[in-house]
Amino acid sequence: MGNEERQFKWVGTRQVRPDGVEKVTGQANYGADFTLPGMITGRVLRSPHAHARIRSIDTSAASALKGVRAVVTADDFPNLPSEVVAGGESPVNYRYISCNAIARDKVLYEGHAVAAVAASDPAVAEAALKLIQVEYELLPHVIDVREAMREDAPLLHEDLFTEGVDPKPARPSNIAKRTEFLLGDPAAGFAECEVIIERSYTTQPVHQGYIEPHACVASVAADGMTTVWSSSQGQFMVREFCAKLLKIADSDLRVIPAEIGGGFGGKTTVYLEPLAIALSRKSGKPVKMVMSREEVFKASGPTSGGVLHVKIGARRDGTLLAGECELAYQAGAFPGSPAIPGCMTAFACYDIPNAKTVGFDVVSNRPKCAAYRAPGAPMAAFAVESALDELALKLGMDPIELRLKNAAKEGTRALYGPKMPIIGFVETLEAARAHPHYNTPLKANQGRGIASGFWFNIGGQSSAALHINEDGTAEVVTGNPDIGGSRASMAIMAAEVLGIDYAKVKPLIGDTASVGYSFLTGGSRVTFATGKAVVEAANDVVQQLRARAAKIWKCEVEEVIWKDGVAHPAQGQTDTRTQLSLAEIAASAARTGGPISGKASLNAGGAGPGFGTHLCDVEVDPETGRVEVLRYTVIQDVGRAIHPSYVEGQMQGGAAQGIGWALNEEYVYDEQGRLQNPGFLDYRMPVASDLPMIDTVMVEVPNPAHPFGVRGVGEVPIVPPLAAVANAVARASGVRVNDLPISPPRLLAALMK
């Protein structure tokens, strides 16, 4: 689908990715590739216990080991107060980030950092870790979210009192927060319902699974000037967090982004960077730190697991009248699960006049959860979309027709408050219904599931600079690490506005000292918000180019129009002026006012919500419980695809991760709360041979708040797969599994009941 007639020269075309050659030839520099003269190696001592009080840490023997240059513990970091303050885009408690980076007083999960060592080589650093004596007082632990919510559960934080309940509780709890959203009168709505489905569901924490582990180099100069090279989803986020954790002025801390080998939300916080800075400050040497895969699993954030209860009711004609969802998401060791967005997204696809969601943010002795594509939404969608599938079966309705009958559209009031702006959910359902996939016959033991999903998409603060070179080429500099193809998209948008060839625009990612503040790469915001900044910067340049042409032609700027990269006399001008190309104007820039550069910094609002509908065919082996995904189609409203190949890649990648979430992925803990599968061999993510080619359909309902109609696309595709797969399995096998993952042993057990 897409534009029937071409409106643009570059937008919507599949250009060669600017980072491709470096990556396929191994020349791209990721976090672990960076080296500096005199650089030493940092390693982290991690807790072997799920929950323990730190009675003492003796680092004397480690410090005395030859080759050891520095040892740090929590004592080397400011003891920050526990308070929620305004962060980059949302409230932050820096004490939690600090205590997660290095344990203070207590360890709260196996793998929690206790101390860090920097030494002349990795072997010495490893040897030094073994010399650090930590005296622990073991405490009872709790892994499961339901058990963590019990009144008699082991407490992780003695100062944590449940927020959002009146009166304020007298006793501390593992429930950090209760949140509620309400629309209409659910009790009255349910009273009118002729059919009601009510079910409970569970999902497991799953890791983002980025291939590149966390890695950084930090170098603190004698005057305190600090430079960090790291792989993250935001160099400004790294600067902000490290500056607060170590009490460094922003201007004394420069963060240079490396290439990033996957993030998916998991690199929106800091783990190693503050430790590396502290070690470098203490040793006077540049310090490199790289996590092992085991450390990534044990000490960096997965997304939350959840326990959900859904009730949804309708008239016999399929009109939804009421919905309720209660969800409890485990946050890991510190508060901050995505329970709120889970509550907000649960029913967002549908026009339900009476709805209520209640969410609980619950701490337990697991690594602190981190963002993962559309945080909180996939679990809620799994519950709601599974219940809807059962409702469709009970009503004898086609599941797409049921969704179409109730689909949110422009003007539908969302449970969380506002009315929907222009959206394309109905279009995705209609495209799914018309797709050949939906009408292909199935064989025995095969089933087809459908599910839909929603994500807000966000805007936020972004900056861009655009420099015109003497030969008419250009550099576009932005402040967002390129995870999903943003460099190509930025170059396309700049080329479109300037009217020059895509190949003449080189996109670069600036460090914190060379480009204006840009919030991190996440929330499906970069092509929208940073793209908007690029368009504004390019428009700034076009205005300057018109002014330079006017100066050359000795006329008013209004008498110059800019078209296809060339200055033309305005219509009606009949004198002998010739046209001036961008290259010609650039070549004479020194004589018309100096270099030509444009810039823009903005805080973008109006990010258009995104919706997707997925079709999934599976075959169930009744003897083993193994599920094979036979065919998968992702249909999504993408607003306008700037670079369609990258958009399709996001859709395919999100679906693949969601399929793994549905079928295989889970953390396995022993009775001591120790993770048993911290590696890709035992933590089974889908690989290419596990999946069919994932088909994509881009529906384009442009977002009017972006010059080219962009909507975020990176998060929506992970929302529907959990339910799409579960619904397909239910229809293939006749058995509905409401607890993820639907692994062979679990499905086989359900089949044998």
Place this chain on the structure above:
Amino acid sequence: MATVLLQPEFARRHTGGERIIEVEATTCQALIELLDERHPGFADAIAKGVVVAIDGQLYPDPLLQALKAGSEVCFLPALEGG
């Protein structure tokens, strides 16, 4: 006149439970200031990180946004993403 719609929890904490409030204001900043006069502490709650939806569009910098007659304003928890 703009209409402010609040979720129960936010209203319980910041407006004494009042969930639908009519406010005579032409900018979001004026609206927040008026609500802060009526309910002291309201502006602080907004400053800690809230997204504002005006007529269905989400804005991270609400103070700059103009309101039309009949505009509908909702205050939502700050949103990030992955």
